[in-house]
């Protein structure tokens with residue numbers, strides 16, 4: 001395989017996730033890597049990795065999603081690739097893999113769907129249902145975990161995907177950074193970025209786009225990660241994974257399960 005087809009996959013279980021659960025992010029990364037090896041589009045590979053994390057139950061996404069203050073579970077997800085494909089879903093209820101809904105939206109005439117319309121869209125697309133008894137997230141000891149994500153590279157192509165149950169005990173309808181392009185994630189011809197943490201703070205910093213601009217300037221991801229973390233107060237949970245043509249890196253101002261793998 002030439003360097004042009006270098007494969008890199010990074011996955012994270014969220015700022016505040018237990019680093020001991022890196023076995024889960026590693027399995028998700030393997031799913032993404034296998035998808036790349038079989039020639040699937042980068043955005044599908046990223047979504048498969050994130051869907052694996054949604055199915056883990058130890059992270060705040062999919063079946064591990066935390067409850068809103070009224071007891072409801074509302075989930076956000078997004079995906080993007082370096083060709084400019086983007087899709088996102090917000091406050092989705094009752095579906096197992098919101099990232100798959102975001103991916104279908106990315107192939108539609110829309111970019112972001114929320115609430116009742118998103119639920120109707122997912123129903124019409126026969127997306128897999130999540131029944132209340134399948135949700136294991138709330139009531140666990142993972143109350144600070146936030147958002148799962150993936151960034152990956154296949155040669156000159158990049159993609160990113162995210163999914164979250166949102167912040168614990170938020171009011172229904174609250175939306176964080178995840179479905180906002182350039183906030184929770186960004187991918188372009190120079191690389192891909194996926195953030196995790198306090199969604200309001202991440203959105204106000206336009207974090208992922210600004211991190212991507214550092215990639216465009218040729219900054220090494222190993223320098224980008226601490227720089228971007230320094231934009232946030234210590235008391236604000238934040239983490240990030242980054243991949244570019246130069247390299248890759250990840251980190252957080254909390255514990256964070258995350259893994260990276262590469263194939264040449």
Ligand code: GLY
Nearest residue numbers: 166176197198199
């Ligand atoms: N970072 C996920 C959220 O704040 O909803």
